[in-house]
Amino acid sequence: MINFKSFKYIVDSNKKFVITTHINPDGDALGSQLALAYFLKRLEKNVHLINHSPTPGNYQFLDEDDLIHQYDKKLDDVILNADVLIAVDFNEITRIKSMVEVFSKSKAYKICIDHHTNPKNFVDEFFCDTEYSASGEIVYELIKRYDRNLIDKRIADALYAAIMTDTGSFRFERTSPRVHRIIAELLEKGTNPTEIFNKIYNELSIAKLKLLGNGISNIRTAFEGKIAYVIITREMLKESEANEEDVDGFVNFCLSIKSAQIGILFFELKDGIKASLRSKDTFAVSQLAEKFGGGGHINAAGIRFYDKKLDEVITILLEQAEKDLIEFEKRGTNVKV
Ligand SMILES: [Mn+2]
Incomplete structure (x- = not known):
């Protein structure tokens, strides 16, 4: 209140x-x-x-x-x-x-x-x-x-x-x-x-659009397409001459895939890894994020990792996302009571 x-x-x-x-x-x-x-x-x-x-x-x-x-x-x-x-x-x-x-x-x-x-x-x-x-x-x-x-x-x-x-x-x-x-x-x-x-x-730079194209053309899915994710590395950033702010909003494209319930952007920052999470319906990505020290809302959340490599972050987060999705499908919610 x-x-x-x-x-x-x-x-x-x-x-x-x-x-x-x-x-x-x-x-x-x-x-x-x-x-x-x-x-x-x-x-x-x-x-x-x-x-x-x-x-x-x-x-x-x-x-x-x-x-x-x-x-x-x-x-x-x-x-x-x-x-x-x-x-x-x-x-x-x-x-x-x-x-x-x-x-x-x-x-x-x-x-x-x-x-x-x-x-x-x-x-x-x-x-x-x-x-x-x-x-x-x-x-x-x-x-x-x-x-x-x-x-x-x-x-x-x-x-x-x-x-x-x-x-x-x-x-x-x-x-x-x-x-x-x-x-x-x-x-x-x-x-x-x-x-x-x-x-x-509608004032995007060519650099941002190129980076987005690169990210999207390498989009991957997991768990029968229910999780869709995009990875942006330092190298991709350099290649397209884009900067970190240019990556804003990329995660939303993951959910445009019909089967996707969770969308994740893995972004390699200068300092650590950022994971941005989005979901459709009532799957609470905030709950998922909190398990790794992150937070946010039901349909939009984020996590920062400072001491892990990109591959490691992808593995542990996808694993947990899959577990939480299974629980969500079983109970109709992944929110703790
Ligand atoms: Mn706000």
Whole structure:
């Protein structure tokens, strides 16, 4: 349950806000962060946006005033002297990497606005609910209940981007009637869906498209085609002259195979291996991810491995996925009771 009154109190009784989001931010992370910033600025608050990662080029249009700064030690004073630190779209401190130390050290009142499962205890107050499709949906409710007249086109665009990207363009599980009602209100504020979709998704580089082609042409399946997976290695990255952000979204193609119930992307990072998991229906990839120290949602989750080789990760994860699928087929769920 989200305590809207408490949020209003925090906003009204403080002046200096710092908002941050997770490593490799996606549309929901950035859209939610910027919408909050535009809202607080309309209330004449002092707002700083500081992230570990740079903003990917296709989301830059949401931040026309260049409000987002990449973290640097020079910004420590801003973070240490803030009244309120807002963590948006993540729920454990390790997700902010280089900022962990200063975030922990700051005496500011810390709040978390998020929709992922299993929040860790790293803030003073949570505005979290896993029922929401996107952090942007929560941010919308927070702003609306504060004062709906504050939602202008800029805020609407940022929230639209947040919700569109986290619902897979309004098709994932938690795309509820409420989501569409919110979207209707955002469109009434002047948001143009075609324009935002094109800016986010139709500005791919040739490098990304080539890498995607390479990944897809080597797609593999396991367990009678019920698991489909794509592997992206450092070498493939180099060959296509793509960068790590280019791999965003590749995992979703795995589920376009009819027989596939689980889709996995194995991605060899500079530092470790990342596995992105997706599923159809009610198979909870979050449960699978948690077995390896990862997490996420029912239909979308992720795991990071730091001390294993790619082949090893593929073997152990596929083995566990198969076991969990067998259990899912037997019991109709893979969620622990
Ligand atoms: Mn999100």
